[in-house]
Amino acid sequence: MSEALEEKIDTGTGYGLKPNGPLRHLAEVGPGTPYGEVLRRYWHPVGRSSDATSRPRKIKLLGEELILFRTRKDGTAALLHPRCVHRGASLFYGAVEDDGIRCCYHGWVFSPEGQCLEQPCEPGLGLHREKVRQPWYPLQERYGLIWAYMGPPELKPLLPRYDPFENIPDGHHLMVNDAGVGGGGPADLDFNWLQHWENVMDPFHVPILHARFSGEQFTAEMALMPEVAYEYTSNGVRSTQLRVLDESRVLRRVTEVMFPNIRVVPSPKLSEGTTNMIGWVVPGDDTNFRIFTVAVSEDPEFLSKLRSTHGGKPWATLSEDEHQRMPGDYEAQKSQGNVSFHADDHLSTTDQGVAMIRRMMAKQIRAVEAGSDPAGIIRDAESETVSITGGNFLVPTTSSGT
Numbered sequence: 001m002s003e004a005l006e007e008k009i010d011t012g013t014g015y016g017l018k019p020n021g022p023l024r025h026l027a028e029v030g031p032g033t034p035y036g037e038v039l040r041r042y043w044h045p046v047g048r049s050s051d052a053t054s055r056p057r058k059i060k061l062l063g064e065e066l067i068l069f070r071t072r073k074d075g076t077a078a079l080l081h082p083r084c085v086h087r088g089a090s091l092f093y094g095a096v097e098d099d100g101i102r103c104c105y106h107g108w109v110f111s112p113e114g115q116c117l118e119q120p121c122e123p124g125l126g127l128h129r130e131k132v133r134q135p136w137y138p139l140q141e142r143y144g145l146i147w148a149y150m151g152p153p154e155l156k157p158l159l160p161r162y163d164p165f166e167n168i169p170d171g172h173h174l175m176v177n178d179a180g181v182g183g184g185g186p187a188d189l190d191f192n193w194l195q196h197w198e199n200v201m202d203p204f205h206v207p208i209l210h211a212r213f214s215g216e217q218f219t220a221e222m223a224l225m226p227e228v229a230y231e232y233t234s235n236g237v238r239s240t241q242l243r244v245l246d247e248s249r250v251l252r253r254v255t256e257v258m259f260p261n262i263r264v265v266p267s268p269k270l271s272e273g274t275t276n277m278i279g280w281v282v283p284g285d286d287t288n289f290r291i292f293t294v295a296v297s298e299d300p301e302f303l304s305k306l307r308s309t310h311g312g313k314p315w316a317t318l319s320e321d322e323h324q325r326m327p328g329d330y331e332a333q334k335s336q337g338n339v340s341f342h343a344d345d346h347l348s349t350t351d352q353g354v355a356m357i358r359r360m361m362a363k364q365i366r367a368v369e370a371g372s373d374p375a376g377i378i379r380d381a382e383s384e385t386v387s388i389t390g391g392n393f394l395v396p397t398t399s400s401g402t
């Protein structure tokens with residue numbers, strides 16, 4: 001080939017491309033995986049309090065199949081492995097009784113803590129029944145949610161309290177939502193949880209995805225390109241976004257992630273002040289997650305009204321064509337892949353927040369492997385209430401630092 005011809009050959013085609021794949025140590029959640037073990041050091045919401053009833057319910061959490069129910073007499077919520085320790089029938093088909101659940105196959109009864117209370121076919125209803133234990137996880141109920149701890153029993157921390165949900169003013173309501181992402185999507189989100197969580201530290205997508213593409217999904221202010229600063233906190237990463245509204249006012253919007261999977265995203269519809277809501281991005285497994293959002297507001301419909309629209313239409317009513325023309329969070333994040341190939345990303349200056357989350361996640365993995373507590377673990381009742389700094393604040397130009 002002549003030299004002149006060679007110069008015209010451009011490279012960078014897709015030929016021979018070898019994808020590097022996901023950052024599995026960060027994305028995977030199952031038992032024994034690096035970040036799965038980090039997640040197992042904290043309490044996680046498994047459902048609303050109303051999800052635990054006398055009818056056993058299948059739950060998937062951190063890659064584990066579980067059965068949730070509530071005993072009839074004391075109303076104690078319980079979370080057990082489904083596979084009966086006797087010979088493996090699923091407790092999903094069990095009957096909930098006063099003090100536990102009775103397996104459908106040979107009638108063994110298990111308490112919420114897995115003790116075997118009765119073996120009806122055995123002599124004396126099971127003279128050695130204390131020798132077996134149905135695998136179980138501790139639960140607590142708070143803020144309308146049921147929380148589970150799935151980690152090493154000896155390292156169980158306190159279930160934190162959160163500033164906005166303590167001392168609720170008169171006339172305000174505590175509420176829970178567990179469906180979809182703000183910009184739409186099915187209730188059970190069908191891709192890897194990390195794509196959603198790291199998006200919380202990606203404020204630059206807002207003016208593009210949520211304004212230029214979806215047609216001003218939030219407010220005119222949110223469509224402005226922000227100036228952003230990121231910082232590590234003791235329990236996560238914080239971003240401060242400044243948007244110059246006019247000559248005298250700047251909007252200072254603060255969002256946070258807290259470990260291991262918490263999002264502090266104030267209303268994108270810009271209610272002023274410290275945020276009134278917190279979300280937990282809870283992985284069912286590597287390709288499914290659910291977001292539990294707790295909020296406090298005078299308006300009992302606050303959370304349902306937050307749901308953004310695409311060209312004025314709710315996400316669920318969009319046609320294929322409209323999904324393509326007006327993509328939102330679901331389309332952007334799901335299309336990164338069921339588990340995104342993070343190792344093929346080209347992070348740029350505006351991805352600093354994403355890079356900081358990934359670095360801090362890797363640090364927590366190392367901490368857990370070294371036998372230390374990861375960030376944000378609370379063991380001291382004096383400091384069990386977590387303060388939130390996220391919010392929307394209107395400040396005069398002179399004090400904004402711009």
Ligand code: FES
Binds near residue numbers: 086
């Ligand atoms: S398999 Fe459950 S009691 Fe036999």
Ligand SMILES: [Fe+2]
Binds near residue numbers: 205
């Ligand atoms: Fe978004």
